[in-house]
Amino acid sequence: MSAVLRWRRAGLWLLLVALGVGALAAIAIATTPPGGAMDPEGVQAPGAAALVAVLEQNGVDVQVSTSIEDVSGALRSSDAGTSLVVANTTNLGTAAAATLRQESVAVDRLVVLSPSTDQLRALGVTATALPIGANVQVESRCQTDTVDEGDSLLGIDTRYESSSEAAGAQVCFPLTLASQDGDEGEGAHGAGLLELPSTSAHAPVTVVGSTAGFSNGTIRDEDNAAIALRLLGGSPRLLWYQPDVGDLAGSASDDGESGGLLPAWLAPALALLATSLIVLALVRGRRLGRLVREPLPVVVRAVETTESRGRLYRRAQDRPRAAAVLRIATLDRLRSRLGLRRADSLETVARAVAAASGRPVSEVLALVAGPEPTDDAALVRLAQDLSDLEEKAHRT
Amino acid sequence: MALTPRAIWLVLLGIVPVVLRPAASTVWLWLLLCAVVVTVDVWLAPRPRDLRFERGLPASVRLGDSASTSLLVTNPGTRTARGLLRDAWPPSTGAEPTRHTLRLAGGERTRLTTTLTPTRRGDRVADRTTVRLRGPLGVGARQASLEVPGRLRVLHPFPSRKHIPSRLAVLRQLDGRAAMRTRGQGTEFDSLRDYVEGDDVRSIDWRATARRRDLVVRTWQPEQHRRIVIVLDTSRTSAGRIGDAPRLDSGMDAALFLTAIAGHARDRVHVIAGDRVVRAHVSGHDRVGVLHDAISELAPVQAQLIEADWRLLAAEVTRASTQRALVVLITPLESSALEEGLLPVLPALAARHRVVVASVADPAVEALRRGRGTATDVYAAAAAERTVGLRARTAGAFRALGVDVLDETPEQLPLALVDHYLSLKRQGLL
Numbered sequence: 001m002s003a004v005l006r007w008r009r010a011g012l013w014l015l016l017v018a019l020g021v022g023a024l025a026a027i028a029i030a031t032t033p034p035g036g037a038m039d040p041e042g043v044q045a046p047g048a049a050a051l052v053a054v055l056e057q058n059g060v061d062v063q064v065s066t067s068i069e070d071v072s073g074a075l076r077s078s079d080a081g082t083s084l085v086v087a088n089t090t091n092l093g094t095a096a097a098a099t100l101r102q103e104s105v106a107v108d109r110l111v112v113l114s115p116s117t118d119q120l121r122a123l124g125v126t127a128t129a130l131p132i133g134a135n136v137q138v139e140s141r142c143q144t145d146t147v148d149e150g151d152s153l154l155g156i157d158t159r160y161e162s163s164s165e166a167a168g169a170q171v172c173f174p175l176t177l178a179s180q181d182g183d184e185g186e187g188a189h190g191a192g193l194l195e196l197p198s199t200s201a202h203a204p205v206t207v208v209g210s211t212a213g214f215s216n217g218t219i220r221d222e223d224n225a226a227i228a229l230r231l232l233g234g235s236p237r238l239l240w241y242q243p244d245v246g247d248l249a250g251s252a253s254d255d256g257e258s259g260g261l262l263p264a265w266l267a268p269a270l271a272l273l274a275t276s277l278i279v280l281a282l283v284r285g286r287r288l289g290r291l292v293r294e295p296l297p298v299v300v301r302a303v304e305t306t307e308s309r310g311r312l313y314r315r316a317q318d319r320p321r322a323a324a325v326l327r328i329a330t331l332d333r334l335r336s337r338l339g340l341r342r343a344d345s346l347e348t349v350a351r352a353v354a355a356a357s358g359r360p361v362s363e364v365l366a367l368v369a370g371p372e373p374t375d376d377a378a379l380v381r382l383a384q385d386l387s388d389l390e391e392k393a394h395r396t
Numbered sequence: 397m398a399l400t401p402r403a404i405w406l407v408l409l410g411i412v413p414v415v416l417r418p419a420a421s422t423v424w425l426w427l428l429l430c431a432v433v434v435t436v437d438v439w440l441a442p443r444p445r446d447l448r449f450e451r452g453l454p455a456s457v458r459l460g461d462s463a464s465t466s467l468l469v470t471n472p473g474t475r476t477a478r479g480l481l482r483d484a485w486p487p488s489t490g491a492e493p494t495r496h497t498l499r500l501a502g503g504e505r506t507r508l509t510t511t512l513t514p515t516r517r518g519d520r521v522a523d524r525t526t527v528r529l530r531g532p533l534g535v536g537a538r539q540a541s542l543e544v545p546g547r548l549r550v551l552h553p554f555p556s557r558k559h560i561p562s563r564l565a566v567l568r569q570l571d572g573r574a575a576m577r578t579r580g581q582g583t584e585f586d587s588l589r590d591y592v593e594g595d596d597v598r599s600i601d602w603r604a605t606a607r608r609r610d611l612v613v614r615t616w617q618p619e620q621h622r623r624i625v626i627v628l629d630t631s632r633t634s635a636g637r638i639g640d641a642p643r644l645d646s647g648m649d650a651a652l653f654l655t656a657i658a659g660h661a662r663d664r665v666h667v668i669a670g671d672r673v674v675r676a677h678v679s680g681h682d683r684v685g686v687l688h689d690a691i692s693e694l695a696p697v698q699a700q701l702i703e704a705d706w707r708l709l710a711a712e713v714t715r716a717s718t719q720r721a722l723v724v725l726i727t728p729l730e731s732s733a734l735e736e737g738l739l740p741v742l743p744a745l746a747a748r749h750r751v752v753v754a755s756v757a758d759p760a761v762e763a764l765r766r767g768r769g770t771a772t773d774v775y776a777a778a779a780a781e782r783t784v785g786l787r788a789r790t791a792g793a794f795r796a797l798g799v800d801v802l803d804e805t806p807e808q809l810p811l812a813l814v815d816h817y818l819s820l821k822r823q824g825l826l
């Protein structure tokens with residue numbers, strides 16, 4: 001029996017520990033500040049307040065939005081002379097990205113920092129995102145509106161391979177493996193920056209494969225600041241779209257391609273877990289024999305009728321009756337104590353009581369046969385006086 | 397059949413094959429396997445109905461004491477029976493432990509003991525005994541509920557029994573047998589015996605002394621073989637509780653105390669309990685037997701929520717004793733109930749017998765009566781005075797018929813009743 005109990009206790013502890021870890025994880029997830037990286041107001045290393053401040057000094061009106069609805073609203077109100085940047089794509093769902101593509105057709109430039117392949121497809125760009133797994137420094141080796149030949153960018157962590165050469169697409173910061181044999185084939189190993197001209201489907205798009213390159217921590221390195229200002233400062237207005245978790249909805253999981261995130265055995269394991277809960281209910285629910293009936297006794301307090309009568313007097317405010325009952329009871333007790341008969345007149349009794357208690361006869365008479373009390377205070381006084389009288393008559 | 401906690405772990409173990417082959421079919425196959433394992437385990441489990449049971453149980457226990465009941469379980473088969481056994485009793489029996497672990501090899505037997513500490517008076521009947529026997533794997537079990545009859549009578553605690561020695565001393569004094577050197581105060585001539593130093597000289601029988609030429613004294617004894625009929629009212633007014641116990645229990649205490657003392661005084665006692673029907677009727681000459689029977693017969697009697705039929709109870713008194721008897725009616729002095737029920741039959745009863753009405757008074761009413769603090773208190777005090785007045789009026793009406801009325805608190809009533817009985821005996825009024 002004790003061994004069974006020990007096992008049961010151990011199981012309970014395991015369950016409690018598991019619950020505790022789960023709760024801690026939930027708290028950790030819930031309390032992580034959303035969009036910490038490239039936060040336009042963040043002054044820590046991953047934030048981007050420095051870039052925003054410099055842009056505003058240069059006369060660019062930076063507007064921050066955190067949901068796709070806000071972005072749509074801002075674009076609808078006016079999209080002339082506007083650039084749009086998605087600086088942190090962690091929470092950019094594919095549905096939000098598709099909406100963004102539709103709404104941003106007329107903007108001057110759409111800059112996206114290190115999007116995934118799915119996000120790019122939703123934005124109308126056919127390219128494959130390949131994470132490098134390191135922050136590298138690359139030279140531009142191209143000349144465009146925003147990038148000069150010889151610019152150097154630190155912090156590239158994703159390379160993009162354009163599967164089909166889109167018309168007019170420009171490829172900068174090509175990544176080359178450490179080979180000196182003249183293999184300069186950009187696209188062969190992907191590039192850190194893609195510039196795509198506008199089409200009927202989307203605005204001019206610049207895809208930069210750098211999550212942290214323009215953050216407070218690294219913007220002063222190499223030519224990062226210049227590139228950032230040229231990319232984002234080209235229009236008088238800049239919409240800074242920092243999607244929060246609400247825009248994750250309609251993400252890749254809806255497309256039936258979630259296999260990458262969750263282990264394949266999770267769903268069947270959950271089914272097993274649910275079944276085990278049902279089994280638990282069956283185990284605990286099976287009674288060891290039927291319930292036993294207990295014939296219960298009646299529980300009535302004997303004093304209840306008296307108490308109810310008292311409440312009835314009080315609710316009816318029946319002072320005359322209460323006073324009469326108290327007087328009669330006192331008189332009865334005094335009669336028997338002083339050896340008087342029931343038939344004796346009130347005066348006889350009053351005289352005897354006055355003699356016994358040392359009080360004037362008139363006072364005793366007023367007490368036992370006076371006028372009815374007019375309010376509750378008078379009733380309480382009368383009751384106290386009656387018990388005083390009884391006590392006095394008792395003592396002598 | 398029943399499942400055990402191991403069945404849950406068996407299902408959860410399926411996570412291993414699911415991780416190795418993550419597919420819905422794995423889940424289904426695993427659950428099928430579980431079902432097969434459980435079915436086989438249940439099928440292999442020993443049958444509870446094959447076990448044999450024998451119950452050992454004392455016939456009765458006094459309320460407040462503990463009794464123990466034992467179950468002798470025999471396993472006539474060859475396989476070991478492992479599992480749980482529940483010996484079910486109603487909650488107020490206070491059975492502990494409620495379940496036993498059973499581990500019984502083939503051909504062996506074991507005794508399982510349950511301690512019963514009842515919390516209420518009356519008969520307690522054992523419910524079915526349920527046995528759950530596990531299979532060899534311990535994931536499934538067979539379960540069956542079997543009748544192993546048992547009945548425990550929980551007796552009235554009879555708290556006033558501690559006063560028996562003191563009242564017996566008074567009785568011996570009446571009897572003249574007491575160690576005290578006083579003449580017996582009885583009124584019936586008993587016998588002559590030799591004078592011993594210290595005897596009252598007034599009791600010397602000179603005529604016998606002259607015959608014997610030796611001092612002889614007369615002894616006296618109280619009247620004996622009188623009839624005493626105690627009627628316990630079990631109607632609705634007795635159900636009211638004073639403190640924790642119903643008035644009926646306090647009245648029962650008084651009835652048992654009187655039965656014990658009157659039995660020692662060699663009076664013949666009848667105890668009748670009833671309302672619209674007679675719930676119990678105990679009588680007998682044997683003083684030990686009648687007390688024992690009264691305690692036992694009154695144990696299951698409970699107050700009923702119906703009006704008493706005093707005509708029927710008076711007829712029962714007449715049937716019990718055609719001679720003149722001391723009739724003790726133990727009933728609460730509730731004016732409305734008694735004035736309509738008891739008062740009409742009382743004159744006839746009082747004409748033939750010496751009648752005493754013993755009532756349990758409520759100390760709470762007395763406490764209410766003294767309330768003088770607030771208006772609410774005073775109204776309650778007025779109500780209490782009214783209750784006391786009504787009781788006094790009823791008592792007055794009874795006294796007018798030559799009936800003695802005792803109205804005492806639960807602790808005082810047994811003493812007051814027995815003292816009244818002893819004083820009647822002393823005066824030879826029985």
